[in-house]
Structures are given as C-alpha cells and as structure tokens.
Amino acid sequence: MIKTWRWFGKKDPITLEMLRQIGVEGIVTALYDLPPGEVWSLEAIEDMKQTIEGAGLVWSVAESLPVAEEIKYAAPTRDKLIQNYNTSLMNLGRAGIKTICYNFMPAIDWVRTDLNRQLPDGTTTLYFDRMRYAYFDCRILQREGAEADYSVEELRKIELLDQTLTKDEKEELIDTIIVKTQGFIHRKMKEGADPVTEFKKLLQHYKDIDRDGLRENLTYFLNRVIPVAEAHGIMLCIHPDDPPFPVFGLPRIVSREEDLEWIIGAVNNHSNGITFCAGSLSAIAENDVPRMAKRFAKRIGFAHLRSTALLPEGNFMEASHLDGNGRLIEVIRILEECVSDIPMRVDHGRVLPGDSEITHNPGYTFYGRMFALAQVEGMMAVVRNEINEKRSR
Ligand code: DNO
Numbered sequence: 001m002i003k004t005w006r007w008f009g010k011k012d013p014i015t016l017e018m019l020r021q022i023g024v025e026g027i028v029t030a031l032y033d034l035p036p037g038e039v040w041s042l043e044a045i046e047d048m049k050q051t052i053e054g055a056g057l058v059w060s061v062a063e064s065l066p067v068a069e070e071i072k073y074a075a076p077t078r079d080k081l082i083q084n085y086n087t088s089l090m091n092l093g094r095a096g097i098k099t100i101c102y103n104f105m106p107a108i109d110w111v112r113t114d115l116n117r118q119l120p121d122g123t124t125t126l127y128f129d130r131m132r133y134a135y136f137d138c139r140i141l142q143r144e145g146a147e148a149d150y151s152v153e154e155l156r157k158i159e160l161l162d163q164t165l166t167k168d169e170k171e172e173l174i175d176t177i178i179v180k181t182q183g184f185i186h187r188k189m190k191e192g193a194d195p196v197t198e199f200k201k202l203l204q205h206y207k208d209i210d211r212d213g214l215r216e217n218l219t220y221f222l223n224r225v226i227p228v229a230e231a232h233g234i235m236l237c238i239h240p241d242d243p244p245f246p247v248f249g250l251p252r253i254v255s256r257e258e259d260l261e262w263i264i265g266a267v268n269n270h271s272n273g274i275t276f277c278a279g280s281l282s283a284i285a286e287n288d289v290p291r292m293a294k295r296f297a298k299r300i301g302f303a304h305l306r307s308t309a310l311l312p313e314g315n316f317m318e319a320s321h322l323d324g325n326g327r328l329i330e331v332i333r334i335l336e337e338c339v340s341d342i343p344m345r346v347d348h349g350r351v352l353p354g355d356s357e358i359t360h361n362p363g364y365t366f367y368g369r370m371f372a373l374a375q376v377e378g379m380m381a382v383v384r385n386e387i388n389e390k391r392s393r
Contacts, residue, residue, distance in 0.1 A: 001303060001332075001335060001336065001339075001340060001341075001342055001343065001344040001380065002025050002026050002060060002341070002342070002343045002344065003023060003024055003025045003026070003344065003345075003373065003376075003377065004024065004025065004026040004027060004028045004060045004061060004343040004344065004345045005019050005024040005026075005027060005028060005345055005346075005369070005373075006028045006029070006063065006345055006347075006364060007019065007027050007028065007029045008029065008032060008184065008361065008364070009029060009030075009031075009032050009033075009048070010051065013358050013359050013360070014358060014360070014366045015055075016051075016052065016055035016056075016057055017055060018366070019055075019057065020055060020056055020057060022370050022373065023373070023377070024057065024373075025057070025058070025060075026057060026058050026059070026060030026061070026343050027052045027057050027058065027059050027060060027061075028060060028061040028062075028063045028101075028343070028345050029048065029052075029059065029061075029062070029063070030062055030063055030064055030065070030066075031044055031045070031048065032184075036066035036067065036068040036069070037066075037068035037070070037081045037084060038084065039084045039087045039088055039091075040065070040087075040088035040091055040092065041091060042091040042094060042095065045091050045092060045095045045097065046095055049095055049096075049097070059097055060099060060343040061097075061099045061100070061101055061302055061343050061345075062092055062097050062099070062100045062101065063100075063101035063239075063275075063302075064100075064101050064102050064103060064185070064239070065085070065088055065089070065092070065100050065101075065102055066102065066185075067085070067102050067103070067104060067221065068081045068085075069106070069107065069202065069205065071085070071217070071221055072104060072106050072214070072217055073106065073205040073206055073209060073217070074209075074216075074217045074220070075205075078220075082221060082224050082225065085225055086224070086225055086228045089225060089228050089229055089232060089234060089236075090228060090232060092232075092234065093229075093231075093232025093233060093234050094232070097234075098232075098233055098234050098235065099234070099235055099237065099301050099302050099342075099343060100229070100234055100235070100236050100237065101237050101238075101239055101275045101302055102236065102237070102238060102239065103238065103239040103240075103241075103254070104214070104218050104221075104238060104253065104254060105241050105242075105252060105254070106206050106209070106214060106250045106251065106252075107199070107202045107203055107205075107206060107248070107250055108177075108178070108182065108199075108247065108248065108250070109181065109182055109185050109242070110181055110185075110242040110243075110280075111128065111133065111177060111181070111242070111243060111247055112126045112127060112128050112176065112177075112181060112362075113127065113128055113129045113132040113133050113136070113173060113176060113177065114126070114127040114128075114129060114132070114176065115127075115176055115180060115181075115362040115363075116351065117317060119350070123350045123351055123352055123368075124350065124351040125317050125318045125348075125350045125351070126317065126318050126348055126362065126363055127315070127316075127317040127318075128243060128283075128315060128316050128317065129315050130154075130313055130314035130315055131154065131157050131158065131161060131313070132161070132173060133177075133247075134149075134150050134154055134157075134158055135158050135161045135162070135165070135173070136173050136174070136177055137149070137248055138150070138155075138158050139158065139161075139162055140170065140173065140174060140196060141196060141199070141200065141203075141248065143200075143203070143248060143249060145249065146248075146249065149249070174195055174196060175195075178195045178196070178198075178199045179195050180362055181362060184361040184362075184364075203248060203249075203250070206250055206251075209251065210251055211251040211253060213251070214251045214253050215253050215262070215266075218253065218263070218266070219266050219267070222263075222266055222267040222272060223267060226267045226269050226271050226272050229271040229272075230269055230270075230271040234271060235270065235271055235273040235301035235302075236271055236272065236273060237273040237274055237275040237300075237301040237302045238254055238263060238273070238274055238275060239254070239275040239277055239280070239304075240254045240255060240260075240275070240277050240280040240281050241253075241254045241255045241280060242277065242279070242280035242283070243280065243283040243284070243316070244256065244280055244281060244283055244284050244287065245284060255281075255284070256284075256286065256287060257287065257288075257291075257292050257295065260274060260292065260295075260296055261295075261296075264296065264299050270298075270299070272299070273299050273300065273301035273302075274296055274299050274300050274301065275300075275301070275302045275303070275304060276292075276293060276296070276300045276302070276303045276304070276331075276335070277303075277304035277306075277347070278293075278303070278304065278305055278306060278307060278326040278327075278328060278331050279304060279305075279306030279307060279308055279318070279326055279347055279348060280304070281326075282307055282308040282310075282324060282325035282326035282327075283308045283310070283316050283325075284310075285310055285325065287325075289325065289326050289327050289330075289331055290327050290330035290331050290333075290334055293330075293331045293334040293335060294334050294338075297334060297335070297338035297339055298338070298339075300335065300338075300339055300342065301339075301342055302342060302343055302344070303331075303335055303342060303343070303344035303345075304344070304345060304346075304347045305321065305326075305328055305331070305332070305344055305345070305346050305347065305372075305376050306318060306319075306321060306326060306328075306346060306347040306348050306372070307319040307320070307321055307323060307324035307325060307326025307327070307328055308324050308325050308326060309323070309324045309325070310324075310325055318348045318350070318363075320375075321346065321372045321375045321376055322375055322379075328376070328379060329379050329383075332376070332379050332380055332383050333383045333386070336380065336383045336384060336387060337387060344376075346369050346372040346373045346376055347363065347369075347372075348363035348364075349363065349364070349365045349367075349368025349369035349370075349371065349372050350365070350368040350371075351365050351368055352365065352367040352368045352371060353367070354366075354367050355367050355368055
C-alpha cells in the first residue's frame, strides 16, 4: 500500500516538507475552504496539486469530496447539487485525482465525547463515553423521544450526571460533539450561531427518514454519480459510519458487513468503492474487521488504518495501532495480498509529547500519527516479506 497522510492544506502547520522527511509518499486532502455542494474548479484543484507536487509528493486521494446534507435528506435542490458534485468529479478526474473518499452519515460525522482522555502513560486519546453521549442527547439536545433509546438504569445514570457535571463540562461536551469534531471536516458553525440550535435544526430534516429512506437517497445519488466516476476512471469510496451505530435517532447505513454488501450491490460497478476504515468498523464487537477486508477487498480503494479498544458499558477509545478490535496485522496482510497498490493512511493518533506545541485538529497530531505510521510501516514490511517468501516458493 502507498503511505499517505491527511494534510489540511496550506494553513496546516504540519508542512509537506515534514511529511516527506518521515517517509510519506502521498497526500490526502480536500479543498477545505469550499462548503459542501460547491463546485471544485479545475483551477483550484490544479493549484493544490502543484503545491503538493512542488514538495516532491503526489495528491493521492481527495478526502472528502463532501456530499451536501440536502442530497442526504433529498431536498428539492438535490439534483442541482448532484450536478455540482459531478462537475467536481470531472475536474478531479481531469487533474488525475482518481481516488475520492466521501461519507453518507446524516447530520453528523464522527462522534466522540472526549478529545483528550488521559492514559496511564501520560499521553491522551479520543474517547467515546456512552453515558456522556446519552446525557448530551437527552438533556442538552433534549431530543424528542430520546429517552426511549436508553434503559431505566441508563436514565438513572443520566440523572446522576445532571447533578455532577459542572457547567464547564457541559459546555465542553457541546464543543466536542458538535463544534470541534465537525468543524474541521467541512461543517463549520455559522459565526455567532448557537451550536445546539443549529444542530437541532439539522436533525429536523431527517425526522421522517428511516434506514430504508436513507438507503433510497444513497441509491439515488450513486445512480447519478457512479457513471461519471467510471467515465473518468475514478473510484468513489464510501467511508463507514463512525461510530457504526445509529446516533441521535438518525439512521446510519454504512456500519456492518451487510451494509457494505448492500452498497456495492446497489450499483454494481468497480467505481462504487469502499474506504476501508478499520477504526470505524472496529467500534462494534460484531464486526469481524479482517473478514470484512477479505470479503470486500476488490472494492476497497483506500484504507484508514487505526483500531478501537472496546470497553465495558458501550464505551470505546482509540487503541494502539498494534492492538484492539481493528486487528490491523491481519487487515494489512489481506490488503497487501489483494490490493497492494491502494493508498492507506493512519488515523487518530494519540497526543504525544511535543504534539501540543503544533496546532492540530483533534486526532490529527504530528508525532502521534508519525508513531502510528512507523508501527504500520513495520507491520507492512513483515507482511510483504511473508508474501514474497510465499510467492517465491
Ligand atoms: C475523522 C474521519 C472522518 C472521515 C470522513 C470521510 O477523523 O474519519 O472525518 O474522514 O467522514 O468522509
């Protein structure tokens, strides 16, 4: 696999020079200044490409070419937005960017409740605490009917949290769940807007959309964009839900083996691909991540390598890249055997000494990711050796 790195553009304090020096081969980036739905012009794409190539690297993946919410909830404007999406696809294809990552998570991308959970060795990691999430859902968001999603015991814990969480902790929960995590991946809050009110408005659009409805909207989208992707030699790779279960009463349709099976069958075309995010998929016990890698290998165009530690009571956190339910050694063995030429990047590094001095987006530290990349590189080297030996026998 090709070693790539998510880079946040010219404003990213982690420079392309730094990346070249640590052995990164390709860049994963997006035109972050453009809101979802807007056309990526050929000029803007070429400009980004030249910046990357000027530093001796290549632009391997566009992540994400974001799908506007209106497409996900089937607003009357969706056809126009799909047209824009296709124009961006064509422009990317013309510029030679052939791997594109997107997701179809309604209203909210990845969800964590704590961005700096202290580990015993002093480093910090991203964490999902089910009760804090539930507290946010029932008491901060006050989502209608939310209580029905929790057990009596859990509702009692929510009540307890209401008495123990400080005002600052409550504010921080809002900031973490709907401002910081969402902010850097395209959905910036409007200046001066109240995040909770904004998020509630967004949820309203999905009030009548269930799992089947969302599947229908994804099919509608795929039927219109995959032919364009195919014509330009592009593989459009859907990113799994993170975490892979419904949140805030919203349907999630890219979570399990059966979902991936359904998606690749919905439009049976090689351009309808998968971003194999081992980290997202590993956040529920029922997902056998290596088995999924094997089953869908032919449609995997891009890999996100990280792993999850599943904890009691529905909590989880990022595991070491050598550990956890992602079982990366096995995943790497499968991907190196079946799709050795695809780009991969590590994801969600810990915060290591020195990282707090370099401004970074949550999960996207320099040293933490460099450390993970070295671990992954080591696994890849061993696996490649094994494969070569096997093949020469
Ligand atoms: C979070 C990432 C996601 C992912 C997008 C892809 O850190 O895993 O933001 O890149 O959902 O569309």
